[in-house]
Amino acid sequence: MSPVIKRKGERFTIPSKYLLFVLTCLCTALMALTIGTDLFNRPLNAAAGYVVVPFQQGISRVGQWLSSRSEELVQIRQLLEENASLREQVDELTVENTLLLQERAELNRLRELYKLESQYEDYRKVGAHITGRDTGNWYSVFQIDKGEDDGLALDMNVIADGGLVGRITGIGPNWARVTSIISDNAHVSAKTLSGTDPLIVTGDLKTMADGVIRFGQLVDSQDAVAVGDKVVTSHISDKYLPNILIGYIQTINRDSNNLTKSGYITPAVDFEHLEEVLVILDLKEQIQDREE
Amino acid sequence: MARKITVALLILMCFVLQSTVFRGLAFGGIVPNLLIVLTSSFGFMRGETEGLLVGFFSGLLCDIFFGEMLGFHALIFMYIGFLNGKFCHIFFPEDIRLPIALIVVSDLSYGMVCYVLMFLLRGKFDFPFYFKSVIFPEVIYTILVTCLLYPFILAVNVRLERAEKRRAQKFV
Numbered sequence: 001m002s003p004v005i006k007r008k009g010e011r012f013t014i015p016s017k018y019l020l021f022v023l024t025c026l027c028t029a030l031m032a033l034t035i036g037t038d039l040f041n042r043p044l045n046a047a048a049g050y051v052v053v054p055f056q057q058g059i060s061r062v063g064q065w066l067s068s069r070s071e072e073l074v075q076i077r078q079l080l081e082e083n084a085s086l087r088e089q090v091d092e093l094t095v096e097n098t099l100l101l102q103e104r105a106e107l108n109r110l111r112e113l114y115k116l117e118s119q120y121e122d123y124r125k126v127g128a129h130i131t132g133r134d135t136g137n138w139y140s141v142f143q144i145d146k147g148e149d150d151g152l153a154l155d156m157n158v159i160a161d162g163g164l165v166g167r168i169t170g171i172g173p174n175w176a177r178v179t180s181i182i183s184d185n186a187h188v189s190a191k192t193l194s195g196t197d198p199l200i201v202t203g204d205l206k207t208m209a210d211g212v213i214r215f216g217q218l219v220d221s222q223d224a225v226a227v228g229d230k231v232v233t234s235h236i237s238d239k240y241l242p243n244i245l246i247g248y249i250q251t252i253n254r255d256s257n258n259l260t261k262s263g264y265i266t267p268a269v270d271f272e273h274l275e276e277v278l279v280i281l282d283l284k285e286q287i288q289d290r291e292e
Numbered sequence: 293m294a295r296k297i298t299v300a301l302l303i304l305m306c307f308v309l310q311s312t313v314f315r316g317l318a319f320g321g322i323v324p325n326l327l328i329v330l331t332s333s334f335g336f337m338r339g340e341t342e343g344l345l346v347g348f349f350s351g352l353l354c355d356i357f358f359g360e361m362l363g364f365h366a367l368i369f370m371y372i373g374f375l376n377g378k379f380c381h382i383f384f385p386e387d388i389r390l391p392i393a394l395i396v397v398s399d400l401s402y403g404m405v406c407y408v409l410m411f412l413l414r415g416k417f418d419f420p421f422y423f424k425s426v427i428f429p430e431v432i433y434t435i436l437v438t439c440l441l442y443p444f445i446l447a448v449n450v451r452l453e454r455a456e457k458r459r460a461q462k463f464v
Contacts, residue, residue: 023348026363
């Protein structure tokens with residue numbers, strides 16, 4: 001009898017150690033093949049997406065439905081009281097609104113001068129819900145409910161609250177995986193608005209609990225960068241679009257090599273309470289093509 | 293066949309719960325590892341082969357949706373399932389201590405392996421911090437969830453075994 005295949009009644013079974021060996025080889029080969037490429041991603045992502053995503057969407061929808069129903073019951077009484085006070089507020093706000101309209105005109109003029117915010121209003125964007133988050137506790141990765149069928153593609157930038165969230169690192173027909181910039185393995189090339197020196201923003205599990213991310217390799221020989229400065233994505237990156245807000249500098253220190261500076265950034269996005277995100281449909285490469 | 297479908301549904305259920313509902317119930321951003329509970333339960337309840345297969349597919353699901361490359365988690369989960377299968381012959385359904393101990397050790401070693409491969413190799417040496425803030429809380433939370441999930445898995449397995457025995461007798 002062959003040692004690999006034992007005969008048990010009518011069924012053939014493979015001893016577990018051979019199966020383990022075969023699958024170990026398979027996993028190692030898969031890792032080697034997929035670390036830099038996305039060779040098998042298309043069929044696998046599609047198959048897994050069609051099986052798993054409907055469940056996830058259902059469950060998140062049921063969860064949202066349940067929590068909103070329970071909130072409704074609690075809030076009915078409050079709402080009646082609130083309604084009365086809100087009516088008063090409507091009158092006040094109408095007055096305020098006219099004032100604000102005047103201010104908006106002014107804002108538009110200032111924006112034209114500033115030429116920054118308007119830049120990412122030009123991008124085509126699409127909204128998406130977060131349906132699942134990483135099953136592990138190490139990296140900060142989540143899953144959204146739109147995919148290739150909605151026109152999304154790899155490396156598209158994801159924003160929320162006007163700030164950078166991350167980029168798409170995996171995609172199926174009806175889902176996409178977003179690796180956020182606070183994930184420990186993420187690095188973003190950035191610059192400050194005051195100085196033009198580039199810096200690198202790095203996600204860090206250690207500082208995630210404090211709500212800050214690290215930055216480093218800032219040259220800044222003229223000491224132009226100060227606490228509170230806006231940090232935006234730079235032109236250097238081949239994945240991230242330029243001039244998307246990342247956050248504000250919280251602390252800044254000179255490194256021991258006396259050449260560069262590092263410190264912490266408060267991100268513009270509240271990563272803990274993200275529910276909806278916007279995906280920018282323009283890719284960096286496409287935009288460059290269009291400009292050329 | 294009934295067993296295969298049931299186990300596939302269990303894996304799917306644990307994965308979906310872990311990535312949606314338990315993310316909402318996370319304490320300090322830490323989720324319990326249901327897939328480890330499932331993998332190691334099937335390891336010590338059913339033996340090496342089934343443990344490693346359940347582990348492989350659970351891990352593969354994690355890799356497809358959240359991993360950087362395919363096969364990384366599949367490999368870790370597979371070995372956890374296989375090693376748990378070594379304890380199959382001293383497992384009795386009435387005894388709760390062995391399952392709890394095995395699940396704790398499995399989750400702990402999963403955390404360690406993840407730390408070494410994903411953080412230590414990138415030059416992040418502060419092991420006490422990562423142990424305190426990720427590995428240990430995850431183990432504690434996983435034990436709590438095990439108290440609810442394990443009896444369920446056990447009951448499903450007992451039913452399946454009973455059905456299989458009945459079918460075998462019918463054919464004799």
